[in-house]
Amino acid sequence: MVLEKKSSARVEADSRRRVLDEATRQRRLSRQLEALEKDNFQVRIAVPWILHQLSMTTPLSSLPPPGPTARLPTFSETEEPEKKRRKTRGDHFKQRFRKNFTTLLEEENLSDRAEPNYLSAEALPSSLPPRLFCCVCGFPSHYTCTTCGGRYCSSKCLLTHRETRCLKWTL
Amino acid sequence: MATLVLDNGAYSAKIGFSQEKVRVIPNCQFRSKTSRLKTFTANQLDEIKDPSGLFYILPFQRGYLVNWDVQRKVWDHLFGKEMFKVDFADTSVIITEPYFNFSSIQESMNEILFEEYQFQSVLRTNAGSLSAHHFFSSRPSELCCLLVDGGFSFTHIIPYCRSKKMKEGIRRVNVGGKLLTNHLKEIISYRQLHVMDETHVINQVKEDVCYVSQQFFKDMEISQMKGEENTVVRDYVLPDFSSIKKGFCKPREEMVFSGKYKTGEQILRLANERFAVPEMLFHPSDIGIQEMGIPEAIVHSIQSLPEEMHAHFFQNIVLTGGNLLFPGFRERLEAELRALAPAHLPVSVLQPDNPICYPWEGGKLLAHSPDYDEIVVTREDFEENGHFICEEKFDI
Numbered sequence: 001m002v003l004e005k006k007s008s009a010r011v012e013a014d015s016r017r018r019v020l021d022e023a024t025r026q027r028r029l030s031r032q033l034e035a036l037e038k039d040n041f042q043v044r045i046a047v048p049w050i051l052h053q054l055s056m057t058t059p060l061s062s063l064p065p066p067g068p069t070a071r072l073p074t075f076s077e078t079e080e081p082e083k084k085r086r087k088t089r090g091d092h093f094k095q096r097f098r099k100n101f102t103t104l105l106e107e108e109n110l111s112d113r114a115e116p117n118y119l120s121a122e123a124l125p126s127s128l129p130p131r132l133f134c135c136v137c138g139f140p141s142h143y144t145c146t147t148c149g150g151r152y153c154s155s156k157c158l159l160t161h162r163e164t165r166c167l168k169w170t171l
Numbered sequence: 172m173a174t175l176v177l178d179n180g181a182y183s184a185k186i187g188f189s190q191e192k193v194r195v196i197p198n199c200q201f202r203s204k205t206s207r208l209k210t211f212t213a214n215q216l217d218e219i220k221d222p223s224g225l226f227y228i229l230p231f232q233r234g235y236l237v238n239w240d241v242q243r244k245v246w247d248h249l250f251g252k253e254m255f256k257v258d259f260a261d262t263s264v265i266i267t268e269p270y271f272n273f274s275s276i277q278e279s280m281n282e283i284l285f286e287e288y289q290f291q292s293v294l295r296t297n298a299g300s301l302s303a304h305h306f307f308s309s310r311p312s313e314l315c316c317l318l319v320d321g322g323f324s325f326t327h328i329i330p331y332c333r334s335k336k337m338k339e340g341i342r343r344v345n346v347g348g349k350l351l352t353n354h355l356k357e358i359i360s361y362r363q364l365h366v367m368d369e370t371h372v373i374n375q376v377k378e379d380v381c382y383v384s385q386q387f388f389k390d391m392e393i394s395q396m397k398g399e400e401n402t403v404v405r406d407y408v409l410p411d412f413s414s415i416k417k418g419f420c421k422p423r424e425e426m427v428f429s430g431k432y433k434t435g436e437q438i439l440r441l442a443n444e445r446f447a448v449p450e451m452l453f454h455p456s457d458i459g460i461q462e463m464g465i466p467e468a469i470v471h472s473i474q475s476l477p478e479e480m481h482a483h484f485f486q487n488i489v490l491t492g493g494n495l496l497f498p499g500f501r502e503r504l505e506a507e508l509r510a511l512a513p514a515h516l517p518v519s520v521l522q523p524d525n526p527i528c529y530p531w532e533g534g535k536l537l538a539h540s541p542d543y544d545e546i547v548v549t550r551e552d553f554e555e556n557g558h559f560i561c562e563e564k565f566d567i
Contacts, residue, residue, distance in 0.1 A: 029459045036353045036458075039227045041367035101232040104273050116338040118271040121327075123344045123468040130456040138358065138443045139395060140388070164361075 017147060018167065025149045136160045172291065174263045174543075175255065176534035178298055181231035181269075182323035182348065183493070184213070185531040186249055189538035193531045196249065200241055202226040212248045221412045225371040234269050234324030234347070236276050243283070250288065263292040263547055265534045270297055270327055270341055272567050281561050285553045292547040294537075295565045298530040302491050303331040305533030315483035317473065319465065319504075321494035323348045326452065326465060328472045330484055336566060340476045342468045346455050348494040352377050354458060355448045359439060372410065375418055376439065377448065380405050383499035384446035385506070394442040398428045403445060409437040449497045453507065466507035482516050490522040491529045 020028075099107075110117045134141040134153035141151040145158065148166050152158045176193075178185035184198040201211040204224040211219060219225070230242035250257040264284065268277070277295070284293045299318045306316050320327045324347040330340040356373045360366050366373055384390040394403040406421040415436065432438060451457055453464040463471060473484045485508070490501060505520040512518050523529045537543060552560050 033459060036350050036357070037233065038353065039229050039349075040370065041356075042226070099237060101235055101237055104235065104237065104275060107275065108273050116271070116341060118273075118343075121271060121341045121343045123342050123463040124471065125461040126454075126456055126463045126467055128454075128456075128467070130459075131454060133447070133457060137362070138447055139391060 019146065020148050020167070028148075135165065172261055172263055173258070174265065174538035175257060176265045176531055176538060177249075178267045178301070178528075178531045178534065179236075180267075180298075180322060181229065181234050183527075184245070184249065185528055186255065187531065187535075188255070189535045193528045193535075195527060198242075198245055199230065200228040200244060202228070213245050214254075215248075222371050223410075223412055224368045227370065231324065234322070235273060236268075236280070239279065239283070243287075246288075257288075259289045260291055262290055263294070263538075263543075264290045265294045265296065265301075265538060267298040267301065267530065267534075268295055268567055269324075270299065270329065270343075270567075277561070277565075277567060278558050281553065281558055285550050289550065292549040293553075293561075294543075294547045295561065295567060296534075297329075297336070297567065298491070299327065299329040299331070300334070300336060300566065301530040301533035301537060302489065303329075303334050303336075303533070304537050305529060306487070306489055307331075307334050308533075308536050310487075313483070313487055315480050316487040316489055317469065317484045319469065319488065319490050319492075319495065321347070321452070321490070321492040323494065326492075326494065328465070328469055330472060330476060330480075332480060332483075337476055340472045342463075342472045344452070344455060344462055344465055344468055345460060346451050346462075348374075351381075351448050351451060351494070354451065355381070355444060358444055358448075359441075363439060364437070372418065376407055376409075376441075378496075379418065380407055380420060380441050380445050381449050381497055382446055383449045383452075383497045383503045385499060385503055387446070387450060390446055391443060394445075401428075401442065404440060404442040405445065406432075407439040407441055409439060411437065449500070452494075452497075452500075453503070466504060466511055469508060470511045481513075485512050485516045485518045488518075488520045489529075490520065491526045493527045495522070495526060 105118070108118070110119045132141050132151050133139065134157050135150045136152060136157040139153050141153040141157075143152050143158070144150070145152060145161060145166060150161055150165065152161050174189040176185075176187060176189055180198060182198060184196050185193050186196060187193040196214045197216055198213065200213075201216055201219065201222075202209075203211065203219045203222060203226070205219075205221045210228070216222070228238075228241050230236055230238040230245065232238070236242060249255060250259075266280075266284070268280065280295060281293070284290050284295075299320055302318050302320070303316060306318075307313065315330065315332045318327075318329045318331065320329060326344045326346055328340075328342040328344075330337040352370060352374045355377050356366055356370065359373065359376075390403055394401060404426075406426050408415060408419055408421060410416060410418045421438075447457075451460075453466065455462045455464060462468075469488065473481055476484070488504075488508070490504075495501075501520050501522045505518060508518045508520065525532075546564065548561050548564050
């Protein structure tokens with residue numbers, strides 16, 4: 001029993017500490033960069049209760065329900081044909097172009113094109129070594145956090161980093 | 172016939188008739204915290220009394236037009252009776268698109284302009300081509316120019332030789348105004364005050380206090396100092412949208428270096444943030460984007476072009492776009508290029524007076540040029556030949 005307790009506390013603490021591997025660190029970085037491309041921080045402004053109620057009650061309202069009947073061509077002479085054509089056109093556009101950037105990029109099949117294109121125009125990686133900055137205060141840093149690979153400049157910043165961001169991405 | 176020039180940027184549209192002046196209008200829709208039921212379009216932004224927590228609905232994603240619903244609403248507003256009162260049947264439009272625009276986006280653009288709005292004629296082009304036209308008509312003796320177009324989504328480097336776009340030399344650095352604002356938002360939220368929802372306010376902070384450092388590590392040292400010695404630090408008074416409508420920098424003599432302000436305003440203290448944020452234009456690798464900075468990418472672009480042009484390109488570098496407006500940007504770029512360029516070639520970087528509207532002004536000149544009618548596609552042409560004729564005539 002006495003023999004089992006012999007292992008040092010430091011070694012034990014080290015083995016308990018989770019160390020992120022290179023792939024995870026890369027994933028965290030790309031998630032951070034992805035976040036920098038967001039238009040808004042919150043996903044969307046919460047729909048006020050009244051709007052929600054409105055949408056719940058639409059089937060009961062006098063408006064015709066949206067569905068195949070709305071699509072049938074009508075031949076009434078009274079309505080302006082010009083206006084109607086524009087409206088259906090709009091719907092058509094909506095359906096056809098509800099695509100995001102990634103889908104559009106994939107559809108273009110740029111990787112096997114020879115002429116200069118979106119993909120080939122991207123600037124290459126720099127030939128200079130990256131400069132390193134403390135992820136807490138932003139000043140030049142000399143040390144790497146052993147757990148997550150983040151940079152820090154002083155033991156004060158390391159403490160802040162451990163408490164806030166190490167192994168989690170708070171913002 | 173009137174000509175409408177529309178430089179359709181991902182964040183702001185620069186629009187105006189070729190006889191009139193340009194207006195810069197947000198190319199997006201907004202929702203505000205206070206009036207939740209309403210969506211505000213483009214310059215209706217001015218109607219929002221309290222733009223804190225402003226929610227953006229943008230038609231562009233990574234610089235490319237994807238959300239046509241939003242774009243149509245903004246255009247309806249711009250072309251409509253509240254703004255430009257466009258008589259489509261008697262109007263020609265010059266409209267800009269991003270470089271290497273996707274063909275599907277180009278086709279929908281054709282269809283919307285000709286079939287939905289029914290413009291009499293259309294010229295689709297790149298903002299750079301308009302800038303180049305502007306440059307070459309003000310300096311007819313120059314043969315080449317290299318445009319640096321810093322926008323909301325990214326920064327492009329585009330070489331033009333005798334108004335012809337050299338596609339093989341185009342380079343894109345994925346650092347734009349949105350990324351800089353978001354990064355500033357993020358570091359402020361981590362270091363002092365949660366402002367993640369305040370894109371609009373922080374964008375203003377960025378425009379008011381950020382600058383490009385001429386000696387980066389020297390400024391880093393200065394911004395680390397305490398008290399009066401720290402000439403970099405600024406205190407920014409945040410707007411509360413009741414008594415303070417717009418944020419501003421505290422004058423240096425009113426700054427309190429230790430302790431708190433007695434006045435109740437909300438203050439952001441900005442030190443290395445001021446120049447570390449725009450620094451990403453020069454070193455995207457600072458935040459882990461594995462790309463060259465602008466100076467390196469310019470040299471790389473020029474080196475990919477025929478050698479006899481190099482001298483002309485290094486001498487005529489033109490900065491356009493709002494994201495390159497940071498004080499000190501031109502000087503720093505010139506200094507870095509001087510160090511990278513071959514010693515026998517002179518380097519000169521030119522920043523026009525209004526880099527945001529430089530392409531628009533070029534479009535205005537183009538609209539008045541005698542061969543304008545040759546380069547447009549008319550509605551009859553399009554109805555006859557479809558997308559093919561646009562592909563033939565427009566150089567996107």
